[in-house]
Amino acid sequence: MSVIARTADHATHGLAVVERLTPAAAGLATDLAALDGVVGSVVVATCNRVEVLAELGVPDAGKAVDDFLSQRLGPDAADLTRRSDAALTVHLFRLACGLESQVVGEREINGQLRRALSRARRAGTASFGLAHTIEAASRASRRVENETGLAGRGRSIVAVGLDLVGRFVELPGCTVVLVGTGNYAGAVTAALHDRGVARAFVSSASGRAEQFADRHGLTAIADDDLAHHLTEADLLVTCRGFGGPAVPLDAVEAALAQRAAERPLAVLDLAVTHDVDARVADLPGVHVIDLAAIHASVPPADTEQVRLAEQILDEELAAFEADMAIRGIGPDIAALQAWSRGIVDAEIARLGDNPDAEASAIALRRVGASLVHLPTVLLRQAAAEDRASGLLHDLRDLLANGQEA
Missing domain, CATH: 3.40.50.720 (NAD(P)-binding Rossmann-like Domain)
Structure with missing residues (x-):
């Protein structure tokens, strides 16, 4: 799966472009989510920007999104800023924290992001990837608000x-x-x-x-x-x-x-x-x-508060990336657990009508779960530290050979 964004904002495109695109935002998420290969969509339209977010089930769906936006938005669609995956994640975190706003540190954009996600959920267009990223960005925003003075009076x-x-x-x-x-x-x-x-x-x-x-x-x-x-x-x-x-x-x-x-x-x-x-x-x-x-009258942001916000942002992004890496190995861990259960079930089947079969089965299942626990913990830790590639390669070989045997 991949997430993409097509964006127009006050800084890059100017308010005139944002103004032209804003009326087309109504119903756009629903129409995008109906396209083949698009898993979900969230659209954010504010006084400063239009953010069109989509999660793709297949890479080719990105072209379908762009073709549709060209028809819906007209010539302005060709000039939209394009982001995907890691770059989009960074952008959404910075956006939620007010670091991409005309009034740096303003709190309104985080609420607008959350309301856009709520609308998408009600409409059935909020995919897991988009929702999970926006929610994590919102948590980062709350940290910036609570731990810095960036969102003080006058910052909106x-x-x-x-x-x-x-x-x-x-x-x-x-x-x-x-x-x-x-x-x-x-x-x-x-x-x-x-x-x-x-x-x-x-x-x-x-x-x-x-x-x-x-x-x-x-x-x-x-x-x-x-x-x-x-x-x-x-x-x-x-x-x-x-x-x-x-x-x-x-x-x-x-x-x-x-x-x-x-x-x-x-x-x-x-x-x-x-x-x-x-x-x-x-x-x-x-x-x-x-x-x-x-x-034209926006007050400048405090340099030290912006620095603190950027530091929090880096920490939250690292935590999010680690979380996503752990989630990414979920199928491999599930396969390891299924492999272990298969071996245990085979041994339980050999017990037959032995009077101690029930107690033995319970013991075997406990042993199987214990043996899988440590590799599972180590795999998750390795994924969080971005060093799971080799371990996953070996695990997949082990499981493949185990099935053949």
């Missing part, structure tokens, strides 16, 4: 965006309208509460506003009430990202007509596909902050 896209908002409005005590109830909206709501906002309303075209509001301590509003509530708002935050403006120009114009001319309105557009009509930025008294503005 939302936090940087709200810092920029603070230049125009006072967040403590302000009124906020939130558009969108997806996974990212939860992080936004937590950050808003942390900044001390007084009132927060939420609107959603999906019909989930009421449920989201109850869960996060907000007030749900209808889509057609957006303009009315904007007349009282100090901040509008959008994170819907469905590929079209969720906040039209006329809604903002109608709200501004009912507000004092000198009262500013800050708009934080966190959608890679832009939720707010671009013309809103030209309205008097409106200050629009989008992802491009956030990326």
Whole structure:
């Protein structure tokens, strides 16, 4: 089996490419997993990247994946970064730990990876190899969070965006309208509460506003009430990202007509596909902050904390590789145990109707298990230390000759 990734990200391809690819991410994992030779797929789409992950049952399936992505994603598919196996493992660990993020050390990407895996599991597309790697990367991320100061306050896209908002409005005590109830909206709501906002309303075209509001301590509003509530708002935050403006120009114009001319309105557009009509930025008294503005204002990461994170990453990668090596010799250990059981069963069969047959059979099985135990331990240790190749060669010869005999 082999795992591969096809990736577009903010650093290599730019936000414009990520924006074009994001709408195509919906349903992509299910379609990829249906291809011949593809064992499973997980797709991660965030404001900074699109990660298409697939596990292949046969090497040739990689071409089928690329052909499908060319049809689905268009010309941008040819420029996607390609990774596989060991290189992909390193990439996913670095990604989960926030070391590949625009805001180095941010915690949001680990949650996004885990939610993508959860969606894949619900859809039946999460293969063992992909799930095991993402889970191990997530554990590494938690170590980085707990053992370094890299994921401190200000180390996220939302936090940087709200810092920029603070230049125009006072967040403590302000009124906020939130558009969108997806996974990212939860992080936004937590950050808003942390900044001390007084009132927060939420609107959603999906019909989930009421449920989201109850869960996060907000007030749900209808889509057609957006303009009315904007007349009282100090901040509008959008994170819907469905590929079209969720906040039209006329809604903002109608709200501004009912507000004092000198009262500013800050708009934080966190959608890679832009939720707010671009013309809103030209309205008097409106200050629009989008992802491009956030990326230009990202604070530098602490060098020592990054060094500590890299050290943890190396340790976790080594542990993961050892674990995978041990798992890789599973069939050989199973064959050794089966060979031992075969010999023991043959000896038990020779006991016939001997009155002591039952006790003898128990003793023989214990001896067989004991004889196999030490080679099993040594093989696992050798695999973890990357020196099992010669031992496995000899074991396979032994088992083959034993079967012939």
